[in-house]
Amino acid sequence: MRDFEFWKMAxxxxxxxxxxxxxxxxxxxxxxxxxxxxxxxxxxxxxxLWTETLKSVWWDKMVGQVDAEGKVTSMGYPLYxxxxxxxxxxxxxxxxxxNWMSRIPIGIILGLWAGxxxxxxxxxxxxxxxGSMKPIVPNTFDxxxxxxxxxxxxxxxxxxxxxxxxxxxxxxxxVMSYFFFSFEIKSRFLKGTTTLGRWLLMIGFGAIFGSTVxxxxxxxxxxxxxVFIEFLKTNFFS
Amino acid sequence: MMNLLAxxxxxxRNIWNATPGxxxxxxxxxxxxxxxxxxxxxxxxxxxxxxxxxxxTFTFLAGLFYxxxxxxxxxxxxxxxxxxxxxxxxxSFWFQDATxxxxxxxxxxTAFILGLGIYSLLTIHGKRFARxxxxxxxxxxxxxxxxxxxxxxxxxxxxGLNPENAAKLAETPSFAGRAKDLLFEGMLQxxxxxxxxxxxxxxxxxxxRAFRIRSVESTILLGTAxxxxxxxxxxxxxxxxxxxxxxxxxxxxxxxxNFLRLTDISAWLSDNIQTPAIRAVNxxxxxxxxxxxxxxxxxxxxxxxxx
Amino acid sequence: xxxxxxxxSFAEKLMAVPSRALYLVLAIVIIISVFLSRPLPxxxxxxxxxxxxxxxxxxxxKVVAVQSDFTNSTRGESAGQLEALTRILVRRGIRFIxxxxxxxxxxxxxxxxxxxxxxxxxxxxxxxxxxRNVHWVRVGNFTNLDNTARLFQTNFREAFRGxxxxxxxxxxxxxxxxxxxxxxxxxxxxxxxSSTLDVLxxxxxxxxxxxxxxxxxxxxxxxxxxxxxxxAVNYYKAQxxxxxxxxxxxxxxxxxxxxxxxxxxxxxxxxxxxVVIDGRPSVAKLEGNSVGRGSQxxxxxHTAMGLLILAVIVGNVGTxxxxxxxxxxx
Numbered sequence: 001m002r003d004f005e006f007w008k009m010a011x012x013x014x015x016x017x018x019x020x021x022x023x024x025x026x027x028x029x030x031x032x033x034x035x036x037x038x039x040x041x042x043x044x045x046x047x048x049l050w051t052e053t054l055k056s057v058w059w060d061k062m063v064g065q066v067d068a069e070g071k072v073t074s075m076g077y078p079l080y081x082x083x084x085x086x087x088x089x090x091x092x093x094x095x096x097x098x099n100w101m102s103r104i105p106i107g108i109i110l111g112l113w114a115g116x117x118x119x120x121x122x123x124x125x126x127x128x129x130x131g132s133m134k135p136i137v138p139n140t141f142d143x144x145x146x147x148x149x150x151x152x153x154x155x156x157x158x159x160x161x162x163x164x165x166x167x168x169x170x171x172x173x174x175v176m177s178y179f180f181f182s183f184e185i186k187s188r189f190l191k192g193t194t195t196l197g198r199w200l201l202m203i204g205f206g207a208i209f210g211s212t213v214x215x216x217x218x219x220x221x222x223x224x225x226x227v228f229i230e231f232l233k234t235n236f237f238s
Numbered sequence: 239m240m241n242l243l244a245x246x247x248x249x250x251r252n253i254w255n256a257t258p259g260x261x262x263x264x265x266x267x268x269x270x271x272x273x274x275x276x277x278x279x280x281x282x283x284x285x286x287x288x289x290x291x292x293x294x295t296f297t298f299l300a301g302l303f304y305x306x307x308x309x310x311x312x313x314x315x316x317x318x319x320x321x322x323x324x325x326x327x328x329x330s331f332w333f334q335d336a337t338x339x340x341x342x343x344x345x346x347x348t349a350f351i352l353g354l355g356i357y358s359l360l361t362i363h364g365k366r367f368a369r370x371x372x373x374x375x376x377x378x379x380x381x382x383x384x385x386x387x388x389x390x391x392x393x394x395x396x397x398g399l400n401p402e403n404a405a406k407l408a409e410t411p412s413f414a415g416r417a418k419d420l421l422f423e424g425m426l427q428x429x430x431x432x433x434x435x436x437x438x439x440x441x442x443x444x445x446x447r448a449f450r451i452r453s454v455e456s457t458i459l460l461g462t463a464x465x466x467x468x469x470x471x472x473x474x475x476x477x478x479x480x481x482x483x484x485x486x487x488x489x490x491x492x493x494x495x496n497f498l499r500l501t502d503i504s505a506w507l508s509d510n511i512q513t514p515a516i517r518a519v520n521x522x523x524x525x526x527x528x529x530x531x532x533x534x535x536x537x538x539x540x541x542x543x544x545x
Numbered sequence: 546x547x548x549x550x551x552x553x554s555f556a557e558k559l560m561a562v563p564s565r566a567l568y569l570v571l572a573i574v575i576i577i578s579v580f581l582s583r584p585l586p587x588x589x590x591x592x593x594x595x596x597x598x599x600x601x602x603x604x605x606x607k608v609v610a611v612q613s614d615f616t617n618s619t620r621g622e623s624a625g626q627l628e629a630l631t632r633i634l635v636r637r638g639i640r641f642i643x644x645x646x647x648x649x650x651x652x653x654x655x656x657x658x659x660x661x662x663x664x665x666x667x668x669x670x671x672x673x674x675x676x677r678n679v680h681w682v683r684v685g686n687f688t689n690l691d692n693t694a695r696l697f698q699t700n701f702r703e704a705f706r707g708x709x710x711x712x713x714x715x716x717x718x719x720x721x722x723x724x725x726x727x728x729x730x731x732x733x734x735x736x737x738x739s740s741t742l743d744v745l746x747x748x749x750x751x752x753x754x755x756x757x758x759x760x761x762x763x764x765x766x767x768x769x770x771x772x773x774x775x776x777a778v779n780y781y782k783a784q785x786x787x788x789x790x791x792x793x794x795x796x797x798x799x800x801x802x803x804x805x806x807x808x809x810x811x812x813x814x815x816x817x818x819x820v821v822i823d824g825r826p827s828v829a830k831l832e833g834n835s836v837g838r839g840s841q842x843x844x845x846x847h848t849a850m851g852l853l854i855l856a857v858i859v860g861n862v863g864t865x866x867x868x869x870x871x872x873x874x875x
Contacts, residue, residue: 008420012428019432023439023568035376037429039383040421041650042356046384047391048649049349052686056707058346062267064258065707073714074707075255078266083343085274087350089281091357098282103293105347110534111300112344113691117531119308120747124785125524128517131783148491148823167510175518197518202455203507204515206462208775211792213441213463214470215622215771217575217849218793220438221842222621223431224575233580304695338703341689341696348689352649404711408677423657427617430650434618438849439568446567446856447560450864460857467850470794472587472843479588491811491823501588513782516775 002235009231016227058083132172134165171200294537301535303340307333360384387421394418462507469504556866559859567856574852578845584836585843589820592781593798594807596766596788599732600633601828602756607731608640608720612741613655614647619738619770624658625796625838626768627736629803631662634681635673636831639731640720641681642705646690647741655736656683669833682718683710690741694748701727728752730764732787738770742777746785759826763787768795793846796839806830 018033064076086105093102135157144159146152157165178197181190256263284292313322313330322331363377393414398404407415451457468474479499487493496502533539553561589597603609611630615623634641643659645651659681667673677683684705687693696704702725708715715721723729728751735742751764762784769777771792781789790799801820807828808814814821819830 004416004420008424011420011424015425015429016432019429019436022436024565031373031376032379033429035380036383037426037433038359039380040387040426041430042359042380043384043387044391044422044426045352045649046356046388047395048653048686049352049688051391051395052649052652053345053349053688056685056709057342058349060707061342063263064256066258072258074258075251076258076263077255078263078270079254080346081267081270082274083346083350084271085278087347089278090351090354093354094358094361100289100293101278101281104281104296105351107293107297108300109344109347109351109689111297112304112340114297114531114535115301115304116691116695116748117528119304121524121528123750124743124747125521127785128520128779128783132514132517143492145492145494151492152824164506164510168514171511172514172518175515176521179519179522199454199458200511201515201519202458203462203511204519204775206459207466207508207512208516208772209459209463210466210470211771211774213445213467213771213850213853214792214794214846215619216435216438216441217846217853218621218771218842219431219435219619220571220621221575221579221845221849222624222838223435224572224845225579225842226428226431228576229579334699337696337699338706341692341704344689344692345687352688399712401712422653426650427620427654430617431620435621439571442571442853442856443564443567445853446562446860449857449860451861464854467854470792471847471850472794472797473585473847475588476586501590505590508778509782512775513779516779517783520776520779 006235009235013227013231016223132169134168136162136165136169138162170196175201175204290537297537298535301531303336305535307337356384387418387426390414390417390421462512465500465504465507469500475500554866554870556863556870559863560867571849571852574848575845578848579842582841582844584840585847587794587797587801587843589798589802589807589822591822591825592778592786592789592791593795594788594802594820594822594825595781596768596790597633597799597802597807598759598826598828599756599761599766599787600630601637601831602759602826603639603731603761604756605637605639608642608724608729609634610727610730610733611641611643611655612646612733612735612737612745613643614645614651614735614737614739614741615770616648616650616654616738620654621842622770622792622796623736623738623768625793625842626790626799627655627658628662628837629790629796629799629839630734630736630768631659632666632833632835632837633803633831635663635666635675636833638675638680642684642715642720642724643681644684645686646693646744647686647737647739649686649688652683652686659683666833678710678713678718680719682713682715682720684708684715685710690744691748694744697727698749701725701729727764732761732764732766734766734768736768738773740773742767742769742773742780746780757826761787793839793842796837797843800835800837800839802828803831804835 015033015036018029019037021027022030058080061074061077062080065073067073086108089101090105091102092098092100095101138157138159138161140153140156140158146158146161174193174197176197177190178194178201181194185191185194251257256266281292310330310333311326313327313334317327317330319331360381363380365371366377367374367381394412394417397412397414398407411419449456449460451460479501482495482499483489483491486495486498490496497506530539600609611627611634613623613627615627617624633639643652643655645655660677663675666675675681685708687704693704702716702721705715705721710718727733727749733745733749733751735745745765749765753763754761763786765786766788767777767780767786768790769792771794774791774795777786777789777791780786790796806817806819807825808817808819808821809823809825809827811821813819813827817830819827
């Protein structure tokens with residue numbers, strides 16, 4: 001007799017194969033599982049929006065809380081009810097006449113986001129700007145390469161290190177110039193730096209591609225492992 | 239207003255709050271809801287020219303809250319209400335208290351707005367089913383899946399609200415718990431993973447058909463991608479590195495030939511080219527976000543929230 | 546009368562391989578690989594070594610905040626990362642606070658993984674004491690991370706007021722004891738597959754500290770998917786992250802470090818087969834089985850990557866042959 005975990009997994013395998021049928025072509029089988037997926041996802045979101053957020057952050061704050069012995073642990077703040085009509089205004093987006101009202105709650109959220117951007121910029125980019133200011137003049141010539149372990153003198157700038165730092169700065173500045181001078185430019189120097197920037201950027205994109213491929217393949221390996229090892233091998237061949 | 243925003247630190251009785259479970263709190267809530275709904279309905283009748291200033295005001299005040307904090311003098315790290323006095327410090331403390339209220343308000347409003355997508359899904363599929371349009375069966379399936387998940391999701395959650403009950407259910411799950419587990423873990427999560435794993439097939443096919451050496455750029459991209467992928471394959475990296483270290487460098491960790499280790503090549507590319515290239519892109523994106531933030535805050539964005 | 550079909554060349558055949566055939570080849574290679582899966586060597590890199598060092602050097606009485614933002618759409622990479630992290634925390638007896646700052650599904654996904662790993666650890670070590678609401682607590686989801694992260698920075702504790710885990714007020718649980726500001730935390734780990742890390746980088750600032758003589762430049766650490774890995778590496782290089790685990794390879798690196806420990810020189814490692822990274826502090830291995838999802842998938846990743854490289858080469862050869870044929874005709 002198979003247990004609940006087996007049947008749960010079996011249903012999962014059927015769902016996986018159903019969705020994979022799209023690789024052959026978009027059939028009714030695929031659309032069946034696709035719609036079921038969307039329905040379940042939307043249903044769970046509606047559960048989670050209340051249980052994970054609104055219940056504790058909104059409702060409990062609004063009506064207050066008492067413990068098991070009836071002692072008040074937090075007072076209720078009825079003003080929180082005003083967030084309901086403000087939130088409901090978002091749903092006017094479907095109204096032809098009053099859709100502008102949906103911009104009030106969205107405007108509040110965007111306004112809060114916008115107000116943080118200056119501080120956010122400083123916290124994000126200042127350490128990066130600071131970290132990009134690297135020494136480009138070596139202060140020691142022996143050895144040329146950066147030695148490992150205890151031989152590495154603190155604060156020493158070795159020749160290869162200085163060269164690498166120059167490459168770092170050239171890359172940073174030329175890629176920036178590629179982005180900032182995206183309009184037509186006449187200066188031969190700027191044209192050269194933007195072309196170099198484009199080439200160096202491709203190295204960055206190459207890394208992104210390699211890394212992305214790793215993720216995409218891993219997600220597929222995970223599904224194959226689920227179907228063939230966790231379900232098939234474990235339940236039928238071990 | 240001060241008391242309302244200071245609720246986080248001082249939850250005693252004041253004009254803004256009420257004792258839980260009393261009729262007072264329910265009456266206050268009902269009255270405020272009526273006021274809120276009246277305000278909302280009133281907005282429906284606002285003439286066209288009055289709409290933009292209303293949206294602008296809400297957006298500006300929301301943004302001002304954080305912009306003001308940025309320019310207002312910061313409290314020293316060791317500052318407490320007891321050891322730091324004066325109006326400037328008081329305002330700083332008020333900002334701290336108010337952030338504890340604004341944060342949850344943003345979470346609540348975002349949660350309400352997130353419901354918009356589900357409302358839209360319900361409307362589209364509800365209409366398609368009600369009018370028996372093409373593929374109405376799939377719409378029905380979507381709606382049934384949604385409500386089944388809703389039903390078992392809440393049933394299971396309600397059962398777990400009592401801490402003693404929750405402990406018991408962790409040992410032996412109830413019927414609702416099992417049903418929710420089947421729907422969430424057995425179906426939704428599996429399909430979520432399967433849906434996104436499909437991309438691997440498309441990326442593989444696209445790489446076969448389109449990843450070509452056509453120009454300097456594509457050659458550089460392809461070369462770096464290959465090095466990156468090879469450096470992620472430990473079964474190649476470890477023997478290659480060992481060969482360089484032991485056979486070519488003769489165990490000398492300072493020999494220049496060590497640079498030919500795959501990990502060293504990929505680390506060099508990452509440190510000196512990939513990182514500055516991505517950083518430069520991020521600088522551009524960051525400046526764009528900053529400009530966009532200012533334009534949204536001041537309602538200067540064409541087609542923005544106050545358009 | 547039928548006209549004879551023009552003979553298709555090898556290059557044309559190569560270029561005309563149907564997509565379904567390519568899909569099938571990839572699927573077959575991966576299916577065979579998961580059956581043939583075997584342990585493969587791995588050379589951990591400094592970001593993963595820093596991640597492991599910080600977690601292992603942190604005093605066990607400190608609390609870790611785990612912000613797990615992924616859903617099962619990236620289960621292959623993110624689940625293995627969270628599993629490895631949970632194993633370290635549980636085996637070291639470190640308390641942690643679990644929450645999400647993005648998708649409503651994320652807290653449940655993370656909770657299921659954490660509960661499963663604790664169960665597995667208890668099966669191996671029946672005397673293990675590691676309980677929900679005592680050693681770890683599940684807080685839930687924050688739908689608006691932009692504002693919540695600001696609140697974390699201003700008043701970390703206040704962000705959790707009113708939150709409950711199975712009917713228990715989270716602020717009254719042991720993981721929240723003595724936690725008022727983000728600097729009271731031992732470490733802050735973000736397991737993510739999206740831009741939530743960018744939000745945290747732009748809002749959280751930690752005071753640098755030292756654990757067992759090892760300087761910790763920021764208490765923020767990340768476990769990310771390969772897709773956002775290169776961007777996260779930028780943060781790591783700018784010292785905005787104390788440690789970083791990227792993708793499946795990062796998970797394997799972490800599992801390797803858990804299984805072998807870390808030494809700063811070859812001589813020191815000769816006795817215990819530890820991983821060697823020049824100049825690094827010595828970090829003990831983690832007792833117990835360290836083979837996890839990362840190591841299980843690593844073999845298949847090799848074959849899949851190899852297949853992709855082969856496919857790109859064949860595609861380019863096909864194009865070159867076609868071009869030379871056209872050139873010849875001309």
